[in-house]
Structures are given as C-alpha cells and as structure tokens.
Amino acid sequence: MEKQKRKKHGAHNESKSLWNYTLSPGWSQEEVKILKLALQKFGIGKWRSIIQSECLPDKSIGQIYIQTQRMLGQQSLGDFMGLQIDLEKVWIDNNQKKGVMRKNGCVINTGDNPNKEERKQRIEENRQKYSISQEEINKIKLPRFKNDCVAKYFTIQEIENDQFTTIEKLQHFFNLEIEIDKKLKKIQLVKFNQNVNINGNHNQNNHYEEQK
Secondary structure (H helix, E strand, O other), X not given: OHHHHHXXXXXXHHHHHHHHOOOOOOOOHHHHHHHHHHHHHHOOOOHHHHHHHOOOOOOOHHHHHHHHHHHHOEOOOHHHOOXXXXXXXXXXXXXXXXXXXXXXXXXXXXXXXXXXXXXXXXHHHHHHHHEOOHXXXXXXXXXXXXXXOOOXXXXXXXXXXXXXXXXXXHHHHHHHHHHHHHHHHHHHHHHHHHHHHHHHHHHHHHHHHHHO
C-alpha cells in the first residue's frame, strides 16, 4: 500500500511539473516532450541539429528558442549553451527564486551581461549541477518527420526581441545573413536560367525565320 502511495505521489509531481511549463502559442504538451528530449540529446543552443533531426517539422528555430526559455524558466540561455541537462531541475530552481523580474513566467536578467570568462565559468557550474549522464543521452530516441517548408533561422523581428544577449543577436544576424545570401544566389540562378531560355527561344525563332 505504501509503495502504491509513493508511486501515485511521484506521478502527480511529474504531471504537475509538466503542466507548469508555460506553453508558447502553437505548442502542444506532446511537442514539448519531444523538444525536451531533443535538447537533452543535442544540447541547449544546438538549434540546427534539432531542425535537421526532423523531430519537430512544424517548428522554426525561433519557436524552439522561445519554448526552450519557457521550459528552463529564464530568458537568457547563454549560461547553458551546449549543455545536455535536466531541464526540469533548472525550471524548478528558477521557479523558486525570489525578488526577480519575470516575463511570461521566465526570469529576466537585469544585471550586466557576463564577459567571456564569466560566461565560461557559469556554463561549467551549470554543467556540474544539471548535466544528465551519457547513458541517459544514449537512450534518447526521437521521432522523425519531414517538412521542408519550415524556416531554419530567426527573422529580424525575432532577433531584435529583448530575449537575446548582444552576443546571441550578433550570431543570429550572422546566421540570417548566410540564409539571405543563399536565397539571393538561388534567385540569381533562376533569373540566369530564365535568360538562357529566353535567348535560346529567340535564337530558335530567328533560325526558323531564316529557313522560311
């Protein structure tokens, strides 16, 4: 009987903690569970790896970033970049913080941005405190879907949102520049092919007229 009570109590805590993650518009609890696994498999900040895994085909990098903030309970993700962690434990610690500012349920950093060494130290502290084992990581299996229509980069509006640090904004602008350059090259290629076709048809018409 006692064992059954403990089991029931544990299930209630798990359900309650999942319920307390704030969902961004367009996200379901099932998608959050998949994102949680993807973040633990690839690491915080490995947005392209998550996109390329095709486990969340209807989500852009911007949507994944914002939902990750809500799952951790804080806006700045810089102190967790690259880490494979227990997201729920981080969320619980953030939820228990007093005297902090919050937005959409997330703790807002109101102090100065850390320098490179301070950031490195914070990441290492979080690695030691929240990391999951390699055995847990190896057991993670992600579903795979396919959707080539999802944007794999942030828009300018998303980048200019105050959720990013200056360093993160620079990185995302750089990624956006790469994507824009790719699209411009595709447009140039299409125009080139169109000109070739037009010129080819024109030459054929001239040749036909000469034969007449």
